Amino acid sequence: MDVTKVFGTNVFNDEVMRKWLPKDTYKALRQTIDNELHLPPEVADVVANAMKDWAIEKGATHYTHWFQPLTGSTAEKHDSFISPTAQGGVVMEFSGKQLVKGEPDASSFPSGGLRATFEARGYTAWDCTSPAFLKEDAAGDVTLCIPTAFCSYTSEALDKKTPLLRSMAAVSQQSLRVLRALGNKTVSKVNANIGAEQEYFLVDKKFFEQRLDLIVAGRTIFGAPAPKGQEMEDHYFGQIKDRVADFMKDLDKELWKLGIAATTKHNEVAPSQFEMAPIFTTANIAADHNQLVMETLQKIALRRDLVCLLHEKPYAGVNGSGKHTNWSLSTDEGANLLEPGSTPHANAQFLLFICALIASVDRHADILRRSAANSGNDHRLGGNEAPPAIISIFMGEELTEILETIAKGKKAKSKVSTTLKVGIDTMPHLPKDNADRNRTSPFAFTGNKFEFRMVPSSASISRPCIVLNAIVAEALDEIATRLEKAKNVNKETASIIKDTMREHGRIIFNGNNYSDEWEKEAEKRGLPNIDSTVEALKTFPEKKSVSMFQKYKILTKEEVRARYEIYLGQYSKQINIEANTALDMVRSLYIPAIVHYTSELAEVIQRLETINASAEVQRDLLLKVSTHLESAYSNTRKLGSERENALNVSDSLKRAEAFRDKVLVAITELRVDIDALENLIPRKLWPVPTYADLLFKL
Known part of the structure; x- marks a missing residue:
């Protein structure tokens, strides 16, 4: 396959526009x-x-006008190009009005109270900054997809794209002010760029279809550990099995046709877990691309009799999946504003933009944590390669030392670049980076970008990117104001670095984020430790959050409030689905199978007693199984009751708290008994595939 000929063939990109549009039209577009x-x-x-x-x-x-409502997925309504003629035939037509504006029914999409159910009108508006593309389904049907923003009849944003575009404009505007103050008069635009690494699991379709919890909840609510997990560390970067390699080959081809520069693919840490990563692009296009990546992963998997799991924690006891979101800023002249260069200590531009990141993340760590909050991530954060819930920044020793030295009023210097010495003469000299990588850090500087490792694998990258753009825009606004008023820009730059480190240096931590010592140290530093989605969402109505989004025209007060209500509702609904699923599986699958086994044991005991043979083993087994069965039955009733109680809570926050504190706890208690029973019941009687089946039979 000639990748250069395949790449972008289904995209109305710049090359296609040059070919198909008149020169004046192309120039205007x-x-x-x-x-x-x-x-x-x-x-x-x-x-x-x-x-x-x-x-x-x-x-x-x-x-179709392809848009991203606040459901967590994309939406599309297909219309044909046909237009009837007076002669009874049809012609193929598509007008500028149809391109620019669509009118989907908005009443069934989440609005968080912005719209009443009977207020159905909504609009989609063409986003020409993200190229239109073609989607092909398994039947060979082709649809033209036009990326659009989605708003209500009264102009409120009902999607993720609109605030993302607004946030990109805000960070560009404030970045330009800083660059102008530093003497750069030629740059006209600054882009927020994203590279989103996507982790996922694959499972054989025949096993998936026997697990109701995977089908409707996305994760295994029950399941005893397999005899082997990831403890041998043999899956990470291991040889890719042929079946998976074929899937990845198809995935690459489909993504390349969509203009998505997928480059990296490998086995991840957990069994049957994998990762793909594309090349950086502007945040808006990256967000669109990542939605297509998730959709294509699932589509290609089904064609291979596989199912792609994007839940953050589909299996207990092994690594969960994240979406490491790499964020940077670049000018329209191609300069990366987070590139330190060979002498970072003397690179004022770099140091000021780094200061903006340090100040913004420290000031708004709670909002950044909120941007990565969902019910699945609550199971993932804090272990097995996932960062903890405490936001901190990894800068590396050299950059931290440079910043601290300048803050003390001393002359800083950069380390001389070195090479790795591995003791083999035939190996080439390998240049050594100025800092190691810290895989435990939630927000790490990795050379010329920041890697936000907390983002959930199933979520849109728009939410964290909107927040990053917003909080950095605010910090750059303050820096630009100081520079614009300064008589000596160099002295003011040193002063900004000093003030940043004094007021916000606490957010820098280069050590082990998993350690108990760090949790205690973070508390001393006053860093927030927000350990659940519900707690994270509580920051939405806070004044500092609302005012920041308002000031930079990213979200109105009403739009912020709407998202608060929507995400609380989604959390409660997700836990309710998991509770319903647990109740269904226990009542219809597990209890009948266990009762059947206890009946068999009782019959065996009775027959052995008639011939005066020992039934000690059978009695012991029956006692253990019966004890867990009774406990499971009791916990099932408790879960049902807690679920009903939570549903009857009218306040959205208190309802979410009830689902977290009562319902989710009841699910966990029920799981203890069911997982224990799985280890007691003969495999042929167990009604669902086990972890060994799900994780190792690909």
């Missing part, structure tokens, strides 16, 4: 994309017609 100008209607008409002709040539019959 490029101006809109590059300079964020209004697109004239007559230009939209020409673009729409060309886009339609290109899509039809590729086999498309329908188009």
